[in-house]
Amino acid sequence: ADTELTIESWRTDDLAIWQEKLIPAFEAKNPGIKVKFAPTPPTEYDAALGARFDAGSAGDIITCRPFDKSLEQFKRGNLASLTDLPGMKNFSDVAKAAWTTDDGKDAFCVPMASVIHGFIYNKDAFDKLGIAIPTTEAEFFAALDKIKADGTYIPMAMGTKDLWEAATMGYQNIGPTYWKGEEGRAKLIKGEEKLTDAPWVEPYKVLLKWKDYLGDGFEAQTYPDSQNLFTLGRAAIYPAGSWEIGLFNTQAQFKMGAFPPPVKNAGDACYISDHNDIGAGLNAKSKHPEEAKKFLDWVASPEFADIYANALPGFFSLNSTPVKMQDPLAQEFVSWREKCKPTIRSTYQILSRGTPNLENETWVESANVINGTDTPEAAAKKLQDGLDSWYKPAK
Amino acid sequence: MVFLTPALLVYTAVMILPLIETLRLSLFNVKDGQSVFVGLDNFAVLFGDPRWAASFWNALKNNFIFFFIHMVVQNPIGVALAALLSVPKLRFGAFYRTALFLPTLLSFVIVGFIWKLILSPIWGVSPFLLDLIGLKSLFSPWLGKPGSALIAVSLISVWQYVGIPMMLIYAAMLNIPDEVLEAAECDGVTGWSQFWKIKLPLILPSIGIISILTFVGNFNAFDLVYTVQGALAGPDGATDILGTLLYRTFFGFQLQIGDKSMGATIATVMFLIILSGVCLYLFAIQRRMRRYQF
Amino acid sequence: MAKTTTSPVRTGLVHLALITYTLIALFPVFLTVINSFKDRASIFRDPLGLPTPSVFSLVGYETVLKQGDFTLYFQNSFIVTAVSIFFVLLFGAMAAFALSEYRFRGNTLMGLYLALGIMIPIRLGTVAILQGMVAAGLVNTLTALILVYTAQGLPLAVFILTEFMQTVSDDLKNAGRIDGLSEYSIFFRLVLPLIRPAMATVAVFTMIPIWNDLWFPLILAPSDATKTITLGSQVFIGQFVTNWNAVLAALTLAIVPVLVLYLIFSRQLIRGITAGAVK
């Protein structure tokens, strides 16, 4: 009889794509293996998956969160090592970084996609107001001022209610420019820089300035609110992640463009957050490891990358073989990889392993800064104190 | 005792044993990948470590506020509604009952979603409604402000759960024999004073029950805060209650990895808090409360 | 009590108060329902507007109903809820009877033991429960859910029913004893019918968390064949969803069945209002 593989995932939105495109493509090539995509709502995914692992009822293929979450599962023996999977050679070390042990010896998830931060803007609005794409911080705020003065549009669609918007779309979006991407991140991990140092506080100071350009009641504005605000054409600029592209394409009735985070001074090197987001791993206790590996190998193939990246514009393949994408906005985002230095989100690797959790704290403090609850300095201090309480950088 | 057996069996096997299994973890911790017995160390961490302690006390404080708001808003409204519903020969009684109970029937997912929309400054429903009564200036993004978020969330919870005290009290009021109320009518004890002097004393045990249920429910609450304010219970932890703290700790959140031991520790503390409340009720209050047979 | 001799003013005030609160209770639901029938732009532009023909749209419902086998999900939810309620009421009432009727040693302690369950979120026991179910081969069966919900509902049921059983007149039970009724018959024939309002109340209280639960279906029975409606419709309320048409439609659809269930029990409740004991 056919063996059936079950995929655990938090991507409920992708159900249709898996069922209609990806799975048929795989099954056509691999008779005898049936694949089932069984997503869990994202809010419950981690907890549910953890429980299933503990009780031994988790699916064969596990969709991997990046970095420590998956590393933890690997350490617990829930995820199998995939170092020897043939398809892994299709990925660069950077691509694999999110799912490799600290010492780099073991890889345990096949990288599927990364997301890039930047700003999506309402082209119609920019055209109407005669605003050019801002490249520097000054131009950026000049543009915001202009939009605000005009009054037709809310300059920027972002809320602090859900906290993570402020951290992810705000701090992690513009931050790399100030802390110099990977360079700063490495220093932070090594303990050579602290969150209270200027490169890490400055993004907060910039964020604080955003406050004036956000919509009324942004404190209670949720992420979907922000999305709707922008797609309904009421806001001009949207601090974005590339994953929005798919949805925005279907919902926005106007032309959109995108620009990377503006640099501080003209001519500075630009940095983008190009963050590994999704991988696929193997449940170490799967009853069908061979078939599952076959499947994972296929996930590592250019064929998969092609289908996936085009079906989900904004989720960029990490495969070394370049993927040709149809979507102009997606092309725009991915083109920044050429001119700017990519980095991953600063809090994701190593620094969020302890309690208090730096990522979570960053969410809270980013929102606090914009809300005015904390000054940038105070926020940074809180974060650093929290980090210090458990993190001892390896000297 | 035959009457107790089925309940005891199912309950013990499916509920108590798993929970004990979990609470047991509060005495263990993972050291070098091994689970070892650490005695009360976890508790020492929870209360001794300034960060843990700060989160815990913050959650506890918020929880008390949460509970307080329920006690002074939800239960009186519930009792009042029940009293109104039990007005004899009330027309449309069934309709009111269903309508008033509807929020309680809704899943917290729905409740959270709807109220976020209504209170959303973007959607504009509440500013619009306030405008209708000329109070637009009072509007503010309540859910996003540390000062008002907890109250707003509590009130949403009240809105949702007011049906529970209402139904319980209503059922209790139905139990009061008509003739006692008729006697009161003849005695001139009507309306308000009938409620205070006759009905209230007779439903007092039920009020005791709803108070303790509110207490237990509130100190276990989690879902609504979680859906409305997220697992971090923002802004700035202003709506963090024990339930959300426990959830984050036990199951992990985002990059935070679930810490079963500390989670179980918090759960144990919560359990002890609730247990002492319930014991207080069972042994001190309930025993003194008189019950009347009708 | 049969009388209309309350003054019209008083009656009016009663209705006024009730209507006011009814509006508060229903408004959000009303908002959800009307907006679920509108197109996206007007949901936003005019949230309070009724779905006039020009803005009428069923796109949300189309999206939702495409998504899965909702009849099956509904059926699953229904079975799980109904069976669990049955057991909760039966076992709960039996235990409550034992606690309220027989003053044995450790009576209060037993009551306390049975109440422990409402003091710790049962979610915490998930892993052990799941392990047990795996061992018993019950994963992805409705039985697993029924077991968990029965256990979960019992403490509250016992708690409430004990209180209500104490109001059943002793003389009545004694009359039954003298009539030669066994304790079982006294329980089933006398006590149960007399506390029907409380039973219905407990049924409703038990129903809500079961019907709305997302967690245990997710853990214990996530398969397509055993998915509950809450789990099925949860797909729309994920973190990345902005499709308000679909969300509102799903929410509206989720309100209907629970309302129907409630109406069933509340009919029981009305019928349960036999006049109180006699003399």
Add this chain to the structure above:
Amino acid sequence: MGSLKIENIVKSFGHVDVLKGIDLEVEDGEFVIFVGPSGCGKSTLLRIIAGLEDATAGEILIDGKKVNNTPPAKRGIAMVFQTYALYPHLSVRDNMGLGLKQAGKPADEIKERTKVASSMLSLDDYLERRPSELSGGQRQRVAIGRAIVREPKLFLFDEPLSNLDAALRVNTRLEIARLHRQLKATMIYVTHDQVEAMTLADKIVVLNKGKIEQVGSPMELYNAPQTVFVAGFIGSPQMNLIDAAKLGHTDAKTIGIRPEHIQVSSTSGEWKGSVIHVEHLGADTIIYLQTDFGPLTVRLFGEHQYEVDGILYATPDAGRTYRFDNEGQVIKS
């Protein structure tokens, strides 16, 4: 101050007609007693007067004012319920005092009045008990006490003494009579006790199947019953009602003779009968005879010994027989 007028009151529960058109006038200060067989509608009528039940049709006027829509509390009444309806959560004292407290009477006065009522009803020892700790008769007394402390203009008593022992009943009856004289309140009183009815009432209302059979003073009803029903109902043991045909009378359908209006002799008399049963009540002796025309009850004063199956002759007192027609109406002679 407490007159009552009832006009054509009809009451139906669903399709059961319980009261079928009751007209009645009660004057201020009158003591009216309702009697009638169990289930004839006495309590229902009382409840309608109190305002606890709506009449299906008809009008109720208290002091000339229509009160159909006046709530019970505003009718100035006090009621003793057949089922007591005590407040289970209040002590005896508070059960009695609640109405006064509600009316805002000063604490002294409440205490004083409660005291008076409780000693009148021998309840002094029980003031702090709750109803569940009282015996049946004690509960009933509390119910009476609750009504009388309020001194309203109209009292409604529904079988208030049924659970009291003879001595207490006589005392309470006398107290109620005294109260009536003292307060000059109107009282409406339901009872099954003939002695109560005869001794207390200014006016007795005999109800039967939802209709008034006769209204009159006690002795009027005893001496001049209008219908065969009233004749049979008033007086205990019941009046002998004999098929007139069997006695050879053609001018009536039924002949009635009260048991106390028959003399017996072992030697001679109008009717011959054999003794089937003898009841010794101490002060009286009741003899049940079997005669040619059916059973005959005779009541004799004092103690008498008769053998069962012995032969006795009975003679009705002259002028003490009643004749009733086919419709049960009395035939005036």
Add this chain to the structure above:
Amino acid sequence: MGSLKIENIVKSFGHVDVLKGIDLEVEDGEFVIFVGPSGCGKSTLLRIIAGLEDATAGEILIDGKKVNNTPPAKRGIAMVFQTYALYPHLSVRDNMGLGLKQAGKPADEIKERTKVASSMLSLDDYLERRPSELSGGQRQRVAIGRAIVREPKLFLFDEPLSNLDAALRVNTRLEIARLHRQLKATMIYVTHDQVEAMTLADKIVVLNKGKIEQVGSPMELYNAPQTVFVAGFIGSPQMNLIDAAKLGHTDAKTIGIRPEHIQVSSTSGEWKGSVIHVEHLGADTIIYLQTDFGPLTVRLFGEHQYEVDGILYATPDAGRTYRFDNEGQVIKS
């Protein structure tokens, strides 16, 4: 088959002693009536016999077997509660049939027996109603019906007729007497009604303040009361109890004369008194006199007219007076 023996039963509620050592023997098939003032412990004693209440001390034997620990259901009894305790959710029919159904009797038989009981109690029209739709008397009859359909060996009746009208009461009384003869069941019966007690009982037990005052046949109690309490309690109106000193007797504390054992004359007699009140009961007339030694009640057979304040002379029947000593015990002459 239904004998009962009670030995030194004591019952206390908290610190209230309600029964203070009751000894009693009831033979199989006997009809025993408990009388006594309200609150003296009659219901409590009955409930202890039924097993509904635990005795604080003492033993109960049914048919010679100690039953202190036997549950009510196993004692083979039927009981009519003073509070009726009908099942509110069952129709009259089911209220009566439940016990039989429980005993596994065939449906036919249940129907048959219910039928018999309901027609005996005139409840045929109400079989489908719920208790709340019945009048007080109807409810009481249902309670009686529920007990009698079961035909147990021991019946316990707690004031079963208190809410019935005179006619129905007489009938039901006769039915109960018939039932007693027919079933040869033992019956224990609490009542406040003198007539009931006198006519039904084989043996009357007079209780007072938790103790038995006297046990005896009705006429024994009437004619030979052992104590002043019994003398005063049995008979209505109450026996005249006169301070012996005021009459000039020194050999007794109290002199008792029943009202029916006094003759009056307007011209001469032993005692002179003025009429203070006259009650007309139809068959009797009660006259209240004020004499030198206090009030005196006289009961006359038939109707008599006397003016209030008129002077009357009263003469006690010879040999019909009772003398009681300081302890209230009768002095045998």
